[in-house]
Amino acid sequence: MNFSNLEQELPTGDLTFAELRQQGKVYVDKTYFIYQLAGTHKPRILTRPRCFGKSTLLSTIEELFRHGVKPYDGHDSYFKGLAIESLWHDDGSYLVLHLNFDELNAGCATVTEFEQKLMGTVIAFCNEHQIDISDDLAPVPYLSAPLDFSDVFHALIENVPNRSLVLLIDEYDAPLMAHTHEQEELLDGKLLLRSLFAPLKRYLYKFRCVFFTGTTSFQGLDLGPSANNFTDVSYYGRFATCCGYTRAELKQYFAKHLRSAAAVRNDCAPEAVNAAHIEELLDELSDWYGGYSFDGSQQNQVFAPDSVLKFLGDAKARLQPYQSTEQELPQLLKCALERLDGSDVLQDMSTGKLVVDYYSFIESSPINPETHPYALLFQSGYLTFSRTFLNGDPFHLKCPNQESNIALSKLLGQQAS
Secondary structure, rough: OOHHHHHHHHOOOOOHHHHHOOOOOOOOOHHHHHHHOOOOOOOOOEEEEOOHHHHHHHHHHHHHHHOOOOOOEOOOOOOOOOOOHHHHOOOOOEEEEEEEEHHHHOOOOOOOOOOHHHHHHHHHHHHHOOOHHHHHHOOOOOOOOOHHHHHHHHHHHHHOOOOEEEEEEEOOOHHHHOOOOOOHHHHHHHHHHHHHHHHHHHHHHHHEEEEEEEEHHHHHHHHHHHHHOOOOOOOOOHHOOOOEHHHHHHHHHOOHHHHHHHHOOOOHHHHHOOOHHHHHHHHHHHHHHOEOOOOHHHHHHHEEHHHHHHHOOOOOOOOOOOOOOOOOOOOOHHHHHHHHOOOHHHHHHHHHOOEEEEHHOOOOOOOOOOHHHHHHHHOOOOOEOOOOOOOOOOEEEEEEHHHHHHHHHHHHHHHHH
């Protein structure tokens, strides 16, 4: 068993779904969830911590709507052998506008700069697909106001057939997270999001699918009626494992990698690794990188994919923290941590008293400087649900694993110093 070959199969890097399949990387089949998400015309939103596979989820949906599940361009469908192959009956050929707000916001000092890049991207999309929006954007003699995103977005919507447009937005909240303590910029960001959400409600018949991802709850953004037709599926039990790896998925898709790591940890040949060795390794991985629950159910727990992949890509199979605290924290989280007494948090963690009332948790957002610190730690992947809940119930939280425990303890220590 050649470790370098195994390492090359790992789905690391910023690869799209199509690239993963083209290059023969391991793809953990999440297409049953995608069938449920993409099968509806209702706008939906899913929030998860960073590095949990949201971008892969969106690129898979993009491939599905662009090409369907049939072979094309002389090669097999990238969905061959996946769960959705026998479920999906659309033939593709939709207009797919896939935007990554985090990437678009990179290098932007203001929301206005971000809006200009966003407008340019939408105009380029129209040009690529021969969607003529020139008449809609023609200057009106008695108006001197410059074009804004709302103008361009409306022009696009007006000039596409009904049910033809798919809108996918990754990290929709990135422009807000970049300006959490600049009130004017936050207001500009909120107004920009309103100009995005409003036509999605008024002209929903133009869209085949609308799906957003992010890290923070949109319910606390105060977007008004423009966003009330969106369904937040972040805490739905049936989507609890749509991002991240379950234990069963690790055993099914990474069997060779687990065998290789177990051989290193047990100082034996891969051929000598038995089922007990694999289960022992999975227990250790669960202790270090697992324990995440997005519906509170113990049965729907997942592992942090980025950390598991880094472990499997380590020739020495070292169990260690891969979740970095060196990366720049969002300003909102920094300020929230300053309001905490680290010793109290650690005490609450050890006694199971990390509790946030329902509305404080649900309405946590970048525009709310009083957002509960525990909600922000959940959104950042340092905490997870410890029990199931009903609407209106308080949320009980815990640190999911050793890696997060070490990272959070370090963060709290840094705030205290």
